[in-house]
Amino acid sequence: MNNLKIQIDTKEIEISATNKGTTEILTMQVKVSVEEDSFLHIGSSPSPLTEKKAAVFKVDRTPVIPASSFKGALRNQIELLLIRNLSELKTQFNLDDENKLKPCIPAPRPTKSEQELLNLGYRGSIMEGKKYTGHCEIQVDEDKIEIPDGLGICPVCYFMGATGIMGFLRFSNFYPHEGDWLVDQTNIRIDRKTGTAAPKAKVDGEQVKPGTIFHGTIEIINKTPQGFEFGNPRKIGNTIIDLWLEKWQESDTNKRKKLMIETLLFPAIYNIKFLGGQKSKGAGKVKVEIEG
Template identity: 60%
Template sequence: MSEEINGQAKKIEFKEEGKIKISELPLKIEVAGGSFLHIGAAPSPLTEKKGAIFKVDRTPVIPATSFKGALRHQLELLFAEKADEFAQLFNIPDDKKDLLKPCIPSPRPTKAEEELVNAGKYRKEHCEIKVNEEQINVGNNGICPVCYFMGAAGLMGFLRFSNFYPESEGDIIDQTNIRIDRKTGTAARGAKVEGEQVKPGTVFKGIISIVISEPILEQFGDARKIGNVVIDKWLEHWQETDKEKRAKALIEEILLPAIKNIKMLGGQKSRGAGKVNVEIDG
């Protein structure tokens, strides 16, 4: 399997891990110039820093959960923006386009998220699979396409994420924040907060592993079944029969564009933080 990256044909390699066949997608994340990175950690009782960044053995790290959350958001946007295009690609009838809507992965969405549901952008129910002796319940529309990649309650997805570690020693800057008293115009008493940030230009590297085939998850690109129940109904009508072409289409048409659309990570965005450039690390 090959794909085009930066004008050059790149072969997507597979490797075996026991009975699991995976493809590794190496990524490079660079903190953009004029910005900085702040992915917060719990305050340490051993220091006075209340705005510490996430670290592993004193090294700044982009945790897998942060990148996974950013990728999920971009996948949701992609399916919302390209619903008609994907409906054509996957041969989904006009009366079943709701199959492409992502879910909000929580049984208790916020009021703001409920507005998105009411506006028709998201499904009314979160993805969850319930299996008992009598029946298998995945809802009327099955597992949404985003949860197909990322996983849902009671069901693994096809993607695995590593932490992202700095290419060289990560540069950490001490960051001091002071709240100004509105009346006096001077620093408010006791309002000094010590924090940290990662310098612009810092490069992090990590890997997304795509499970291509696995005895339980079956084949990446196929509509999975439990018993006689199809749980990935958005793939049920796809007329492509070549398994390699199906996997290739999901990678090239969905996964890679979503990855390249990630432009922000972490917190303190109102201060200009979190701007990143994400690239395939060829």
């Protein structure tokens, strides 16, 4: 396996290939900078009870962007990219049915607000009358493989994973350089009349200052121990589960990988402009770049 050269705008970025046991990995170095007019809110440790949408938590007094925060933001950007470019991608991947490219809603049962997403170009309503509920899941019943009816696993879950099947991407947590990060203790301005925090001024706890840079990695599993290769449709038994890749005419596997990264993965990564909650207070504005 050779390193992959990826074109983004006028820049060329080389992704290095390594072997980890029986797995081949392509590693991307990713940089997240907090925008100058923003900050990141540091939340308390996530627990199922609080379920706060902070982008950053502190581990051993160092702020960390957890892999899950970044992953959630990327999933969302791949979804939007697919919805926006559906017709061009349908041509690129030589598909008869564009529904195969539509992103799923990653929950077993859509809530009301998720139901609204169906109208925005997600899967779901299109499968009325069948048992398909709009999310990707692989079920192995004895020797039979169950995939989302007629559509297969969606492109988002190909990258990110779905119930019963892993995706091709792995994420690290994101850390600032040692001693390089900046944390500001918030001063909450109190409204003298009401005795409570003035609106807009109330940001609980600590924040990561603008300009702070976090580093992490995204790994693409190039070849899995089961023999799945990034860029190709996966086959379990006799069932092809990634139907969106089945009709693609490109036969050069390196070109397939390169195109998938250039048209789907890199643009989605660069489109991440926000991490975490408190957007209305100006928090969470970031710039994401691949270092090469």
